[in-house]
Amino acid sequence: MTVMALSLDRHDVILNPYPLTGPIGITLGLAPWLIGGTALALHDPFDHAVFVQQILTTGATVTALPGTVLDRLLEDGIVTDPQCALRHVGRVCAAPNLGDRLAVEAPADRGGFELYPLGDLACLIEGDSKRLGRGTLPSGVFQIADHGEVTAFLETALVAGPEPDTKDIAVRGPLIPKVRAAEDATRDTGARDARNFIATGLRGEMRNGRLAVIRDPDLVYHGGFTIAASELDGLYQAFPRFLDAACFVLPDPVMGDRIFAAVVPDPSMPVSLAALRDFLNERSVASYKLPDKLLIVRTIPRDAGGRILRDQILKQI
Numbered sequence: 001m002t003v004m005a006l007s008l009d010r011h012d013v014i015l016n017p018y019p020l021t022g023p024i025g026i027t028l029g030l031a032p033w034l035i036g037g038t039a040l041a042l043h044d045p046f047d048h049a050v051f052v053q054q055i056l057t058t059g060a061t062v063t064a065l066p067g068t069v070l071d072r073l074l075e076d077g078i079v080t081d082p083q084c085a086l087r088h089v090g091r092v093c094a095a096p097n098l099g100d101r102l103a104v105e106a107p108a109d110r111g112g113f114e115l116y117p118l119g120d121l122a123c124l125i126e127g128d129s130k131r132l133g134r135g136t137l138p139s140g141v142f143q144i145a146d147h148g149e150v151t152a153f154l155e156t157a158l159v160a161g162p163e164p165d166t167k168d169i170a171v172r173g174p175l176i177p178k179v180r181a182a183e184d185a186t187r188d189t190g191a192r193d194a195r196n197f198i199a200t201g202l203r204g205e206m207r208n209g210r211l212a213v214i215r216d217p218d219l220v221y222h223g224g225f226t227i228a229a230s231e232l233d234g235l236y237q238a239f240p241r242f243l244d245a246a247c248f249v250l251p252d253p254v255m256g257d258r259i260f261a262a263v264v265p266d267p268s269m270p271v272s273l274a275a276l277r278d279f280l281n282e283r284s285v286a287s288y289k290l291p292d293k294l295l296i297v298r299t300i301p302r303d304a305g306g307r308i309l310r311d312q313i314l315k316q317i
Contacts, residue, residue: 088113138211277291
């Protein structure tokens with residue numbers, strides 16, 4: 001879909017700042033490289049100065065970035081620099097409502113587009129229509145025209161969520177898996193419904209005829225991945241040097257959410273972030289589920305029902 005949506009060919013060079021193992025990296029990098037024969041330049045982990053140098057020296061014609069990073073490139077004149085060969089500049093709307101804060105427009109000759117990761121099921125690319133309300137998805141059938149032929153790749157809709165009075169964004173189409181992998185599902189959304197839709201695990205609502213992702217307190221939005229917070233809790237709690245543990249997040253302009261581990265250590269045992277990471281790596285836990293930092297706390301706050309009160313964790317410091 002990326003090749004058709006952006007009219008890419010073997011002369012294009014994609015500068016991809018996302019891991020190829022995630023939904024954004026596959027859509028922006030791996031798939032067009034394999035299918036369209038484009039050149040692929042990788043940039044991970046993200047370093048702003050190095051990325052700017054790559055834009056100006058690799059001949060990159062396509063890239064996509066979180067809106068805050070792209071805004072900085074536009075404001076600094078990087079995108080309009082004579083050495084910049086970019087002809088497609090995309091904004092990645094990976095965290096709920098992230099797009100609502102964006103203001104700077106890419107030049108008309110740079111082929112602006114927006115990229116929306118839909119959980120672990122798909123990504124959607126849409127041309128930049130310079131809307132006032134960014135970060136919203138088209139509702140209904142998403143089509144791409146190629147040489148006069150129109151192909152329907154994806155259809156989006158709202159379906160009943162797992163809790164009363166909630167709605168989930170669901171998708172169906174020829175490229176959508178028949179079922180989600182159980183180990184990757186953020187909720188019990190593995191099966192298709194009677195209309196053949198499968199839920200993405202993203203909570204949503206309608207805004208002016210379009211779909212908007214709204215934050216779910218039980219999910220973590222990290223670099224295009226959507227992760228159940230309870231899954232991270234279980235991973236960190238399994239470390240034998242901890243008496244208790246939980247994840248919490250802080251906002252990050254590039255990744256959406258930065259992941260941290262709050263832990264109550266066993267006082268008789270040494271504890272470190274490196275030791276926790278080694279433990280998780282030995283169990284083949286995906287790298288995007290590893291915490292960036294470790295915070296030692298007295299207790300993990302919970303309500304009467306045992307639910308972790310993540311907003312209370314930092315108040316212990």
